Amino acid sequence: MTDKTPRDRGAPPPRSKAPLWFLLPVPALLLWGWVLRAAPEELLAPALAAGVLTAALLTVCAALLARYARTVHRLRNRIDAISAQGTSLAERDLPRAVTRLREGASAERVLHGLPRVEHPAGQAVLELVVAEISRAERRRAATVTACATAAGRIQAMTTTMLADLRAMQDDHGDGTAGADVLGDLMHLDHAVAQTGRTADSIAVLTGARSGRxxxxxxxxxxxxxxxxxxxxxxxxxxxxxxxxxxxxxxxxxxxxxxxxxxxxxxxxxxxxxxxxxxxxxxxxxxxxxxxxxxxxxxxxxxxxxxxxxxxxxxxxxxxxxxxxxxxxxxxxxxxxxxxxxxxxxxxxxxxxxxxxxxxxxxxxxTGPPQASAPAAPPLPAQSPAPSDPGTQTAPQPHTQQPPPPPPVSQTDAPPGPADRPAAEETDTPPRHASGLPMRRRGRTLAATQRPEPGPTTPGPTTSARGFGAFRSAVRGQEPTGPPKDDQ
Amino acid sequence: MTRSHRDESPDRLHVITGGRSSGADGALDAVTLVVAESAPAPGMQSEHAAILRLCRSPTAVVEVAAHLGLPVTVVRILLTDLIDTGQVTARHPVSAPSRTHPFASPDVLEKVLVALHNL
Missing domain, CATH: 3.30.565.10 (Histidine kinase-like ATPase, C-terminal domain)
Known part of the structure; x- marks a missing residue:
C-alpha cells in the first residue's frame, strides 16, 4: 500500500493531452511486476489484489480525464466560434443589414441574406433587431412621406393664394379708394409668402423640391x-x-x-x-x-x-x-x-x-427696356443669342460666358488655341468643313422670323391680285370662261 | 386681370414698394403726366429705372402702370419716390374752360353763388 501512494500522486502530471492519460497505468504495472517478484510468498496474494485494484482505478481515472479534456476542447472551440460570429455580426452583418433596411429591403429578405447565427438565442436577437429596425425605418419613411405630401399641398395652396392675391392687388390697386385694401392685401401677401417658405423648408428637408x-x-x-x-x-x-x-x-x-x-x-x-x-x-x-x-x-x-x-x-x-x-x-x-x-x-x-x-x-x-419698346429690342437681342449656342450644345455656351469678346480678339490676333475655335465658330457661317455651306442651329429660325416684316410688302400685291381675281369672278364670267375653254 | 402663368414673377408688391401701400403724392392721379428729368442710374431699383426710361416724353401715370404691369397705386408710390428725389416731375392737368361748360370752374361758381346771395 505504501509504495502505491506515490504512484497515485505521480499520476496527475500528464493532463494536457487525452491519450497520455492512458500511459498513466503503465508505470504502475511496471512497479507492480517488480513488487510481485520481490515480495515474499505470503504477501503475494494481497499485493496482487491491491495492484489489480490500483490499476483498475488508474485506468478509470485516465478514461474520465480524457473525456473531460475532450469536452473542454469542444467547448473552447464552440466559444471561439460563437465569439467570432458575434464579432462578425457586430462588425459586418448588422451594419450591412441596417444599410439594406434603409435602402428599403424587407426584414425577411435581409434576414435571408445574412448568415445564420448558430445559437438560437443569438438568432432570435438578430431577428428581433432586424424586425425592429425595419419597423422603425418604415415608420420613418411613412412620416417623411406624410410630411412631404402635406408640405406639397401647402406649397400648392400657397402658390394659388399668392397668384390670387396678386390678382386682387391688381384689381384694388387701380382705384384711388383701394389703397387701404391694397395695404391689407400686401400684408396678407407677406404672411402667405412666409408660410410658403416654411412649407418649402419642410419639403426640402423631406427630400422634395422647393415650391414651384x-x-x-x-x-x-x-x-x-x-x-x-x-x-x-x-x-x-x-x-x-x-x-x-x-x-x-x-x-x-x-x-x-x-x-x-x-x-x-x-x-x-x-x-x-x-x-x-x-x-x-x-x-x-x-x-x-x-x-x-x-x-x-x-x-x-x-x-x-x-x-x-x-x-x-x-x-x-x-x-x-x-x-x-x-x-x-x-x-x-x-x-x-x-x-x-x-x-x-x-x-x-x-x-x-x-x-x-x-x-x-x-x-x-432685354430686361427692363421691354416696357418702352416691346417690339424692337427683342429681335436684335434674340438674333445674337442663336449664333452663340449655334455650334455647341445648349448648356455649354453659358459656361463660356465671354463670347462677346471673341469677335474682337479674332480681329486683333487669335491669342490661344482655345480662343481660335470659338472665334471661328462665331464668325464662319458660310462654310465650315469640306467647303460645303453649313447650316446653323437657330439660324433658320432667325431667318424665318426676320423675313416676316419683309413679306408684308409683297403681301399687299398678292392680296390685291387675289382681290382682283375675286372681283372679276364676281362681276363677270370672263376669268372663269377661258379655263373652261382651255379644258 | 388674370395674369398668365408665364408672366408671374417672384417679386411681390410689398417688396417693390418697401412695404408701403399709401404715402403717394395726393396730387398724382391716374392721368397726371410725368416726365423724367434724368437718365436711369446704374444702381437703381429696376422699376424706377424703367419709369425713367418710359417717361422720356410726358406719359400718363396709368400708361406707366400699364407698361410696368403694376397697379396704379404702386406706381404712384414709386413715382412719388422719384419726384421726391427730383428725377421726375409731374404736370398736373389744368381743366380748360370748354365750350360746353364755359363756367365750370369753382371760382366762377362761387362768384355766381355770392351774387345770388346778394340779390
Missing part, C-alpha cells in the same frame, strides 16, 4: 427681392447694385429659397434696427451674393457649427428644432452645387457668401 418652377430665367434682382418678400424683416434688407444677370428657371426657386433662409437668419440674428446688406458681385466662378448683417459676431465655434450644418447632408436626427434654415440651405446648395461660406463681416456681424455657379446663370435678355 419658373418657366423662364429670373432676373437677379427679382431673385433677391423674391427672397426678401418671404422673410419677416424685409424692410431692413438693403439691396445694392445688382449685375444684369438672370438665374436659369429650373434653379431660380431653389436659390430664392436658400437666399431667403440666409436673409432670414441675418435679419433674425441682428438687432431689430440694424440693416442687412446684400451685395451681388460677378466673379470668375459665377456670381457671389453676399449677405452681411450687423448683428452679433459669430464666434469661431459658431461659424464652424454653421459650416458643418451647411456641409452636412440630410440627417434629420442631427437637425436641431430651431435651426432648420441652415440645413435647408445646405441641402439646396448640394442640389444646385452652390457654395456657401461664412466669415466675420467688416460691419461687425457675419457675412455669408452664396456662390451661384456660372452654368446656372444667363445674361439678362
Amino acid at each position: 418652377r419658373w418657366s423662364r430665367a429670373i432676373p437677379l434682382e427679382s431673385v433677391v427681392r423674391g427672397a426678401m418678400g418671404r422673410i419677416g424683416g424685409y424692410q431692413r434688407v438693403r439691396l445694392h447694385h445688382v449685375p444684369a444677370q438672370a438665374v436659369a428657371g429650373f434653379a431660380a426657386e431653389g436659390i430664392i429659397h436658400a437666399l431667403a433662409e440666409l436673409l432670414d437668419n441675418a435679419a433674425k440674428f441682428s438687432p431689430p434696427t440694424a440693416e442687412v446688406h446684400v451685395h451681388v458681385e460677378e466673379v470668375q466662378a459665377g456670381l457671389a451674393v453676399m449677405v452681411e448683417d450687423g448683428g452679433l459676431v459669430m464666434g469661431e465655434e459658431a461659424l464652424r457649427r454653421a459650416r458643418e450644418t451647411v456641409d452636412r447632408g440630410l440627417d434629420i436626427g442631427a437637425i436641431s428644432g430651431t435651426r432648420l434654415g441652415l440645413s435647408v440651405v445646405g441641402l439646396i446648395a448640394r442640389r444646385y452645387e452652390l457654395s456657401v461660406s461664412f466669415r466675420p463681416s467688416s460691419r461687425g456681424g457675419t457675412a455669408v457668401v452664396l456662390l451661384v455657379p456660372r452654368p446656372l446663370l444667363k445674361p439678362l435678355d
Whole structure:
C-alpha cells in the first residue's frame, strides 16, 4: 500500500493531452511486476489484489480525464466560434443589414441574406433587431412621406393664394379708394409668402423640391427681392447694385429659397434696427451674393457649427428644432452645387457668401427696356443669342460666358488655341468643313422670323391680285370662261 | 386681370414698394403726366429705372402702370419716390374752360353763388 501512494500522486502530471492519460497505468504495472517478484510468498496474494485494484482505478481515472479534456476542447472551440460570429455580426452583418433596411429591403429578405447565427438565442436577437429596425425605418419613411405630401399641398395652396392675391392687388390697386385694401392685401401677401417658405423648408428637408418652377430665367434682382418678400424683416434688407444677370428657371426657386433662409437668419440674428446688406458681385466662378448683417459676431465655434450644418447632408436626427434654415440651405446648395461660406463681416456681424455657379446663370435678355419698346429690342437681342449656342450644345455656351469678346480678339490676333475655335465658330457661317455651306442651329429660325416684316410688302400685291381675281369672278364670267375653254 | 402663368414673377408688391401701400403724392392721379428729368442710374431699383426710361416724353401715370404691369397705386408710390428725389416731375392737368361748360370752374361758381346771395 505504501509504495502505491506515490504512484497515485505521480499520476496527475500528464493532463494536457487525452491519450497520455492512458500511459498513466503503465508505470504502475511496471512497479507492480517488480513488487510481485520481490515480495515474499505470503504477501503475494494481497499485493496482487491491491495492484489489480490500483490499476483498475488508474485506468478509470485516465478514461474520465480524457473525456473531460475532450469536452473542454469542444467547448473552447464552440466559444471561439460563437465569439467570432458575434464579432462578425457586430462588425459586418448588422451594419450591412441596417444599410439594406434603409435602402428599403424587407426584414425577411435581409434576414435571408445574412448568415445564420448558430445559437438560437443569438438568432432570435438578430431577428428581433432586424424586425425592429425595419419597423422603425418604415415608420420613418411613412412620416417623411406624410410630411412631404402635406408640405406639397401647402406649397400648392400657397402658390394659388399668392397668384390670387396678386390678382386682387391688381384689381384694388387701380382705384384711388383701394389703397387701404391694397395695404391689407400686401400684408396678407407677406404672411402667405412666409408660410410658403416654411412649407418649402419642410419639403426640402423631406427630400422634395422647393415650391414651384419658373418657366423662364429670373432676373437677379427679382431673385433677391423674391427672397426678401418671404422673410419677416424685409424692410431692413438693403439691396445694392445688382449685375444684369438672370438665374436659369429650373434653379431660380431653389436659390430664392436658400437666399431667403440666409436673409432670414441675418435679419433674425441682428438687432431689430440694424440693416442687412446684400451685395451681388460677378466673379470668375459665377456670381457671389453676399449677405452681411450687423448683428452679433459669430464666434469661431459658431461659424464652424454653421459650416458643418451647411456641409452636412440630410440627417434629420442631427437637425436641431430651431435651426432648420441652415440645413435647408445646405441641402439646396448640394442640389444646385452652390457654395456657401461664412466669415466675420467688416460691419461687425457675419457675412455669408452664396456662390451661384456660372452654368446656372444667363445674361439678362432685354430686361427692363421691354416696357418702352416691346417690339424692337427683342429681335436684335434674340438674333445674337442663336449664333452663340449655334455650334455647341445648349448648356455649354453659358459656361463660356465671354463670347462677346471673341469677335474682337479674332480681329486683333487669335491669342490661344482655345480662343481660335470659338472665334471661328462665331464668325464662319458660310462654310465650315469640306467647303460645303453649313447650316446653323437657330439660324433658320432667325431667318424665318426676320423675313416676316419683309413679306408684308409683297403681301399687299398678292392680296390685291387675289382681290382682283375675286372681283372679276364676281362681276363677270370672263376669268372663269377661258379655263373652261382651255379644258 | 388674370395674369398668365408665364408672366408671374417672384417679386411681390410689398417688396417693390418697401412695404408701403399709401404715402403717394395726393396730387398724382391716374392721368397726371410725368416726365423724367434724368437718365436711369446704374444702381437703381429696376422699376424706377424703367419709369425713367418710359417717361422720356410726358406719359400718363396709368400708361406707366400699364407698361410696368403694376397697379396704379404702386406706381404712384414709386413715382412719388422719384419726384421726391427730383428725377421726375409731374404736370398736373389744368381743366380748360370748354365750350360746353364755359363756367365750370369753382371760382366762377362761387362768384355766381355770392351774387345770388346778394340779390
